[in-house]
Amino acid sequence: MTAFCSGAVPGVASKTTAAGDGGATYDIAFAGAGLAALSLAVRLIGLPDPPRIILIDPRTEFPHDRTWCHWQLHQTPFDPAITHRWPQWTVRSSTVATTRRGVHTPYVRIPSGQFYKVATEKLSVAPQVTFLRGVSVDKIENHPDHTTLHLSGGQAISSAWTFDNRPPESSHAPWRQIFRGLELHSPEADLDSGTVTLMDFQSANSDGIRFFYVLPLDQKTALVEDTWVAPRGNDPRFSDEEILTYAHTHLASVPWQIRHREDGNLPMGFRPSAVNRKNRIIPWGTAGGAVRASSGYAFSRIQRASETMTHYWSQHRRPDPAVAHESQLLAWMDRVFLRVMERHPERVPEFFLRMFDRVPPEALVRFLESEPRPADILRVMRALPAAPFLASALP
């Protein structure tokens, strides 16, 4: 059974030395037990000869603190945590709206609390896993044959490899997606619970791009998010009143109660340092560049990287840091998109409306989920106006 503990690690001294892969106490350490660490750990314990794993996180509780949505192209071990599937989505500006359907690729919701429950239940029956809560990783050292993690309690542990899942400084990214979401409930509401509003654009200028995002959870409840895509240095201020005003105006003019809130500040265009296959510390999740630069989505990319990394480990019993890195073509397209956004922020609503309107839903979903076929990329390129993108494609 997994050792779930808070504070000291059983059997680990205050100073540890390791003589090599074989001498390290663990095969894999996770600094941080968030989405990316748990996604990989759950897959690794399913291998016939699973590695010895330690997960270390300052949190002692793993409650519902965020809502993960994505278009479901594949099954994952976390499907039991899916609570909602929407076949239809809308994007709108003040003048135009487009609604598309994708019954084979629904937009799905996983509340983080459900995800953590599924993940920790799976890990709790794995004897080779230690889960250390209430402890931070202060420093990680890379050595030729192992890594050393220095913990907040003064202990040190050795692991052959470390996946560093600690959040990077979001100020290092050129753009950030910053948002506040409120789950609103009213017994008097009568919402259309079959359609998600992905983007309802409010404004777009050099301060950033602002839109509302609405997930109708049932006819009486919705998660309503006020979202800014803002350049570095711009910190939009949020107020519950503005979100409530939006709900009154656009959802239903009824008294809304706030049931839950979540805040986010995601780096867009954050690039991890170049892959060094000799380095035993592997940036993982957001720190490894998992957040898509052009959209802020990360869930599916983390699932795919975890799948590939597990396969690699099963073949070679070591990780390949390159698997977390995305295709050069998509990374380049996203860089061009961010450049166009910087030069023409006022046109961003038009770009998204064109994409959702002109590209068939399945093709666009594959593109947004970072799994495009060559024809999908051509369709997206054809949907966008050529002049600003060609001008920004040149360095």
Ligand SMILES: Cc1cc2nc3c(=O)[nH]c(=O)nc-3n(C[C@H](O)[C@H](O)[C@H](O)COP(=O)(O)OP(=O)(O)OC[C@H]3O[C@@H](n4cnc5c(N)ncnc54)[C@H](O)[C@@H]3O)c2cc1C
């Ligand atoms: C509110 C919110 C909503 C989001 N919604 C979506 C969505 O709908 N779809 C989507 O695709 N993406 C979404 N994202 C983006 C992305 O999927 C998440 O940020 C996701 O949690 C990233 O996973 P991660 O493992 O990189 O980071 P996290 O899940 O944040 O994990 C990082 C872990 O590191 C731990 N940690 C911090 N400091 C230390 C330390 N010193 N030592 C050890 N551990 C440490 C933290 O406690 C945490 O558990 C959302 C993000 C937020 C914040």
